[in-house]
Amino acid sequence: MASVILCVKMAARLTAEFLKDWKKEVNPDLQKERDTCTFNIQELTFMLDGGPEKTKRRKELENIFFTRYADLFSFKKRSSQSKSEMYESSVAKSVKVFQMKREQNWSEEDFEMTARILNYDFALSLHHTMFIPAIERLATDEQKAQWLPLAQSYQIIGTYAQTELGHGTNLLGLETTATFDRATDEFVLNTPRLSSMKWWPGGLAKSSTHAIVLSQLLIDGNNHGMHPFMVQLRSLDDHMPMPGIKVGDIGKKIGANMVDNGYLILDKVRIPRQNMFMRNATVTKDGKFTQLSNNKANYATMVLVRVNIISWTRDMMRHAACVSVRYSAVRRQTTLKPGTPEQQVLDFQTQQLKTFPALAAAYACHLIAEDMLASYHAAYTEIMSGNNRKLAELHAQSSGLKAFLTDMSTAMVETCRRSCGGHGYLMSSGVAQNMVSTLALVTIEGENTVLYLQTARYLMKQMANAVSGTKTDGPTAYMNRDFTSYVCPIEVKQDCRNLNKLREVYTQRAHRVVMSVAQKLQLDMESSLPQEIVFNKNMVELVRAAKAHLHLTVIDIYITKVDNLRATCSTELYKVMTELCNFFVVHGMVQESGDFLEMETLGLSQMEWLRQEEMELLEVLRPNAVGLVDAFDMHDETVASTLGQYDGNAYQHLFESTQNEPMNQTEVHPAYYKHLRGLLKGTNQSKL
Numbered sequence: 133m134a135s136v137i138l139c140v141k142m143a144a145r146l147t148a149e150f151l152k153d154w155k156k157e158v159n160p161d162l163q164k165e166r167d168t169c170t171f172n173i174q175e176l177t178f179m180l181d182g183g184p185e186k187t188k189r190r191k192e193l194e195n196i197f198f199t200r201y202a203d204l205f206s207f208k209k210r211s212s213q214s215k216s217e218m219y220e221s222s223v224a225k226s227v228k229v230f231q232m233k234r235e236q237n238w239s240e241e242d243f244e245m246t247a248r249i250l251n252y253d254f255a256l257s258l259h260h261t262m263f264i265p266a267i268e269r270l271a272t273d274e275q276k277a278q279w280l281p282l283a284q285s286y287q288i289i290g291t292y293a294q295t296e297l298g299h300g301t302n303l304l305g306l307e308t309t310a311t312f313d314r315a316t317d318e319f320v321l322n323t324p325r326l327s328s329m330k331w332w333p334g335g336l337a338k339s340s341t342h343a344i345v346l347s348q349l350l351i352d353g354n355n356h357g358m359h360p361f362m363v364q365l366r367s368l369d370d371h372m373p374m375p376g377i378k379v380g381d382i383g384k385k386i387g388a389n390m391v392d393n394g395y396l397i398l399d400k401v402r403i404p405r406q407n408m409f410m411r412n413a414t415v416t417k418d419g420k421f422t423q424l425s426n427n428k429a430n431y432a433t434m435v436l437v438r439v440n441i442i443s444w445t446r447d448m449m450r451h452a453a454c455v456s457v458r459y460s461a462v463r464r465q466t467t468l469k470p471g472t473p474e475q476q477v478l479d480f481q482t483q484q485l486k487t488f489p490a491l492a493a494a495y496a497c498h499l500i501a502e503d504m505l506a507s508y509h510a511a512y513t514e515i516m517s518g519n520n521r522k523l524a525e526l527h528a529q530s531s532g533l534k535a536f537l538t539d540m541s542t543a544m545v546e547t548c549r550r551s552c553g554g555h556g557y558l559m560s561s562g563v564a565q566n567m568v569s570t571l572a573l574v575t576i577e578g579e580n581t582v583l584y585l586q587t588a589r590y591l592m593k594q595m596a597n598a599v600s601g602t603k604t605d606g607p608t609a610y611m612n613r614d615f616t617s618y619v620c621p622i623e624v625k626q627d628c629r630n631l632n633k634l635r636e637v638y639t640q641r642a643h644r645v646v647m648s649v650a651q652k653l654q655l656d657m658e659s660s661l662p663q664e665i666v667f668n669k670n671m672v673e674l675v676r677a678a679k680a681h682l683h684l685t686v687i688d689i690y691i692t693k694v695d696n697l698r699a700t701c702s703t704e705l706y707k708v709m710t711e712l713c714n715f716f717v718v719h720g721m722v723q724e725s726g727d728f729l730e731m732e733t734l735g736l737s738q739m740e741w742l743r744q745e746e747m748e749l750l751e752v753l754r755p756n757a758v759g760l761v762d763a764f765d766m767h768d769e770t771v772a773s774t775l776g777q778y779d780g781n782a783y784q785h786l787f788e789s790t791q792n793e794p795m796n797q798t799e800v801h802p803a804y805y806k807h808l809r810g811l812l813k814g815t816n817q818s819k820l
Contacts, residue, residue, distance in 0.1 A: 159462045159780030161476055162758065169759030171704040176763035179701060180498060187765070190245055196232070197249060198769045204228060205250065207772035209792050211559035215389045222255035222390035223339065229254070230286050248447055249770055255391055256289055258334045261440060263290035266344045266433040269516070270360050270409040279362065288368070291335040292433070293396055294346040298327025300575075301582040303346070303358055308398065310347040310361050310408070314419050319361060319408060321347060321401045330396035337381035337394030341366045344409070345398070349421070356421050362407040365396070376401040387568030425518055435523075437577050438530040439501075439508045445541040446497035448570045452541075453491040454761040455563045455776030456548035460487055461758055462780040463553070478757065484750040486551040490544040491753075491760055492716035495709070497537060499693040500686060504533060524590060525606055529685070532587030535580035536682040538573040545570045552775055555782070560789040562773025581675060588649075588674035591681055595650045607685050610639050611646070622738045628745040631691045631710070634717050637733050638684045644731040645680040649673045680727065687717050708756050715749040722746050 166173075181187040197205040205225060213221065229250070233243055243260065254260075267279050282288045299305045307328035310319040323329045330336065336343065345363045349356040365377055373379055378397040385393065408415060412425045460483055464474035477483050508530070511522040549556040549563045556563050574580050594604045598611035618640050621633040628634070652673060656666040667674075694713045697706050721728055721742050728734040734742075753760075768777045774785035790796055809815075 157779070159782075161462050161464075162458060162780035165461050165755075165758035166762065169756055169762075171708045171756065171759060172702060173759050173763050175702060175705055176709075176760075177765045179697075179705075180763060181765075186245075189242070190249065190765075193242070193246055194249055194767045194770075197246075198767055201228065205769065207251075207562075207769055208789065210772070211565070211789070212793050215384050218390040219255055219338070219392055222253055225250065226254045226256040230256070234285065249767065251447075251451075251770060251772060252444070253390055256335050256339055257391065258291045259283070259286075259289050259340075262292035262433060262437060263340075263342075263344060265436055266292055266360065267409075269433050269436075269512075270344075270411050272410050275406070275409060275411075288341045289335070289339055290342040290344065291333045291340040293330040293333045293336060293343040293363075294434075295330065295332045296323075296327060297329050297331040297395070298325075300332075301578050306346060306348060306358055308345065308347040309350050310345075310359065311350040312352075312405070312415060312419055313402075314417075316402070317405050317417055318402045319405060321345060321361065321363060321398045321403065323396070323398045329398075330394075331382060332393050333396070334391045334393050336365075336396055337379060337392035339392055341368060341371070343396065345396075349408070349413075349415070351415065351419050351421055354421075356413070356423075359413060360409045361403060362409065363398070363401065363403055374401070386571065387565070388572055425520065434577060435527055435530050436508060436512075438534040439504050441534050441573055441577060442497065442504050442530075442537055443501040444573060445537045445570075446494060446501050448541050448545055448566055448573070449490055449494035449497050450761075450764045450766065451566045451771060451773075451776075452545040452548035452563055452570075453487065453494045454764060454766060454771055455561065455566075455773045456487040456551045457491060457757050457761045458777075458780060459552050459555075459775040459782055462782055478754070481747065481750060483551060484754060484757075486547050488715060488750060488753055488757065489719050490548050491757060492712050492719070493540060493544055494764075495712055495760075496686060496690045496716055497541070500533065500537070500689050503689050503693070504530065525608075528587045528590035529607060531578060531583040532678055532682045533685065534578065535574075535583040535587075536679065536686065538570070539580055542570050542574055555775055555786065558774070558786070558789075560774045560786065562771060562776060565772070584675040584678040585671065587678040587682065591646050591677055592650055592653060592674075595646055599650075607681075607688075610643055610684070613639075613643070615640055615643050618733075620734060620738060622734070622741065625741040625744070628718060628741050629714060631695070631714060631717060634714075634721070635684075635688060635691055637721070637728065638687055638717075640733045641728055641731050642680045642684040644733065645727070646677045648731075649677040676727075683720060683724070687720065690716060708760070711749065711752050712760065715746070715753060718742050718746050718749060 178184050178187055181190060204221075210218065210221075229243075229246055232238065233246075238246075247254065247257070247260075264280070264283050267276060267283060271279060279288075283290060294303070294306070296306055296308065299307065307325060308321065308323050308330065310321050312318075313320055330343075330345065333343065341364065343363050343365055345361050346358050347361055349359045363377075364374055365379060366373055376399040378399070379394055382393050382395055405415060405417065410424075412423070414422045414424065416422075457478065460478035461476055463477045465477055467473070467475055468479075478487070508526065511526045514520075514522055545563070545567050549561075549567045552561055552563055555561055559565055578586075591608065594608040595611055598604050598608075604611045621630075621636050622628060649670060652670055653666060656669060657663070661669070690713050694706075694709050697709055701709075721734070722739075725734075725739055725742075729736070729739060762778075771777060774789050775782045777785055795801065
C-alpha cells in the first residue's frame with residue numbers, strides 16, 4: 133500500500149512539473165492573427181453587445197461568476213460529472229443566480245445577459261423562460277397580482293407543462309382534461325391514458341413546485357378547447373408531491389442532462405376555479421364559458437419561446453465558430469510545400485469551407501434574433517390589447533425561422549466539430565457538448581417539419597390573397613410583384629458582389645417555388661380530391677416552399693442590417709461585415725444550386741461564377757477570421773472548451789482537463805483487482 137501511495141504522490145508531482153513547463157502566454161500563431169486583423173475588434177464587440185455600457189456590464193457579471201464564484205461556475209469538471217451531479221451543480225448555480233437577481237434587483241436584461249454568459253446552464257431555466265412569461269401573458273390582472281410576486285421572489289418555482297407522451301406539436305390532440313365541477317367550484321384535472329401524461333417539461337421532475345398545465349376544458353361534456361391551469365405539484369413545506377400527483381424524471385438524454393425533464397401524471401387533482409388563467413376565456417361559478425379573445429392568443433408564450441430559440445442558435449453558432457476558428461489557427465498539420473514547416477490548418481481551403489459558413493451564420497443569427505425580438509415586442513403590445521392582426525404573421529415567421537435556423541445550426545455545428553479532428557470528439561472540446569445541445573433545438577417547441585408546414589399554410593393563404601388582388605405586406609410583400617418578365621440580374625461575374633442583385637435572385641426563387649406549389653394545390657383541389665389528401669400529397673413541396681421563403685427572409689434581414697451599418701460604423705468594419713454577408717449569401721446559393729437552377733432564376737454560367745466567388749471570398753475572409761470570433765468577446769468559461777480558449781494553448785488545456793477525470797484519481801482502477809489481475813496472472817476468474 134505504501135508503494136501505491138508513493139506512486140500516486142510521484143505522479144502528481146510529475147504532472148504539476150510537466151504543466152508548469154508550458155508557456156502561459158498567447159499562442160504565437162493566434163497572436164499573429166490578431167496583429168494582422170484589418171478592423172477594430174472592440175468596435176465590433178460594442179456593436180454586438182449594443183454599446184460600450186452593455187459590454188462593461190457584461191464584464192462585471194463575468195467577473196462575479198468566474199472570479200468571485202469561480203468554483204461554482206467553472207465548466208472544467210462538467211464533462212466528468214454524472215447526470216445527478218450535473219443536476220445538483222446546476223441547481224446550485226440557479227439558486228445563486230436567483231439570489232443575486234433578487235438581492236441586487238437585476239433587470240431582465242441583466243438576467244438574460246447572465247443566462248448567455250453561463251450557457252443557459254440552469255436546471256430551473258423554464259421558471260424564467262416560460263413560467264413567468266405565461267403568467268404575464270395568460271393571466272388576468274387579478275391572477276397576476278396573486279401569482280407573479282410569488283414567482284418573481286422565488287417563493288414558488290414553476291414550469292410549463294404542455295407536451296404529452298403521445299402528443300407534442302399537435303396541440304389540438306392533447307388528452308389531459310380539466311373538468312368543471314359546479315358543486316365544489318373546482319376543476320378536476322386528469323391524465324386518463326398512458327399517452328396523456330405530461331412528458332418533457334424542464335424542471336418538472338424534481339425542481340418545480342407549480343406548473344402551468346395545458347388541458348382540454350370540459351363543461352357538461354362539452355369540450356371548449358385547450359386552456360392553461362395553475363397546478364401545485366409539491367408541498368411548500370417538505371417538497372413532497374401533492375395528493376393525486378405523480379412526477380419523475382424521464383431519464384438520461386444525449387445532452388442537457390443538468391435539466392430534470394420530467395413526466396406528470398394527474399389523478400383527479402382538484403384545483404380552484406380561479407386557477408384557470410382567464411385573460412382570454414372565462415368560466416363562471418355556474419359553469420358559463422365565455423371566449424374573450426381569439427384562443428390563438430394562448431400561443432403567445434410559445435411564440436416567445438420560439439423567438440428565444442432563434443437567439444439560442446446565435447449562441448450555439450458563436451461557440452462552434454469560436455472553437456473551430458481558434459483551434460484551426462493554432463493546429464498545424466502537413467505542408468503545402470515539401471521541406472517547409474507544418475501549415476496552419478486554417479490556411480487550407482477545405483478547412484475554411486468548414487469553418488467560415490458557421491462564422492458568417494453566427495452573425496446572421498445575431499442580426500435575425502435582434503429583428504425577430506423587436507417584431508415580437510411590437511406585435512405583443514397589440515396582442516395584449518386584444519388586436520391579433522399580426523399574430524398569424526408572427527406565428528408563421530417565428531415557427532419557420534426556428535425550424536430553418538436550428539436545421540442550419542445543427543448541420544454547421546457538427547461540421548465545426550469535425551473540423552477539430554479527433555479532439556473534437558472529446559467532451560472537453562466544448563464543441564461536442566455544443567453539438568448535442570444544438571440537436572435538442574430541432575424538436576423542442578415544435579418539430580421542425582411540422583413548423584415548416586405551418587409556415588407553408590400561411591404562405592399559401594398569402595399567395596391566394598396576392599393572386600386575388602389583396603395586397604400582402606411584411607415578409608410576403610414580394611408576392612405582389614409581377615415576375616413574368618424576370619431576367620437574371622447577374623450579368624457579369626462582378627455582380628456576385630452586388631448584394632441587392634443577389635437578393636433579387638433569392639426573391640425570384642422564393643416567388644416561383646411558392647407559386648408553383650400553390651398552383652399544384654389548386655389543380656388537386658379542382659380534381660375533387662379531399663382537402664386532407666391534397667395536403668398530404670403535396671407535403672414535401674410545401675416544406676420546400678417554406679424553406680425557400682425562409683431562406684429569402686434570412687438573407688433579406690442580413691443584407692438590410694449590414695447595409696444599415698454604413699452610417700454607424702467605421703469604413704474598415706463595414707467592409708468586413710459586407711464581405712461576411714456576401715459570403716453567406718453566395719454560399720447559400722451554391723448549397724441550394726439545384727433549386728435556383730430548376731426555378732430558372734440562375735443559369736449555368738452564373739452558377740459557375742458564384743462557385744468561383746465563394747472560393748475567392750474564403751481567401752478574402754481568411755485574415756479576419758480570428759478577429760471576427762474574438763469580437764464575440766466570450767469569456768473562456770463561457771466558451772467552455774479546451775480547444776477554443778483565448779490563449780490558444782489547446783494542448784495544455786487538453787492535458788489539464790484529464791486531471792479532473794475520475795478515472796485518473798487513482799493509479800490502479802478497482803477493475804484491476806476485480807477482473808484484470810486474475811486474467812493477467814491466470815489464477816482466478818473475474819469476480820462477477
